[in-house]
Amino acid sequence: MVNPIVKFGDPVLGREAEPVTEFDTPELHKFLEDMFESMYAAKGVGLAAPQIGFARKIAVIDTSNGENPKEKLVLINPKVLRVEGRQEGEEGCLSIPGFREQVRRGKRVTVRARNAKGEEFEMTGEDLLARAFLHEIDHLYGRLYITHISALKRDLMKRKIKKMQRAGDWD
């Protein structure tokens, strides 16, 4: 099932999500399927559970845009273990459609997480995957990528969004 993406302004995007405590349940597997479907429908490379209104520490990533099943990643209760190097690049968010900004991120990022069965694993990603790790894990702590841009750019963006909200173009 494709779920609608929650947009900036919804409080669920601004608070830390709860950790998952039950693994390998039919509900969790179904939820993960829905997350991938919702992400592909929105043409994203990553999606965090709060973005479909569910405040749990779950994120899915697929930097191949559905081209390569091996790139499908599930991160449950993830933590960033290491950030190395730097990369500059444009970043957007499905919850802030229509905007993109330059964001400096680590180039190589190691995370520790659990999979759908509850098994713990560690993984290192570079470039786009490193960026996706940091972006999605930020979501699980109530942080959006705009916390990493200048206050000036952020205020400008917020003003534009307010205008769209008033015009009814932001639901």
Ligand SMILES: [Zn+2]
């Ligand atoms: Zn996002």
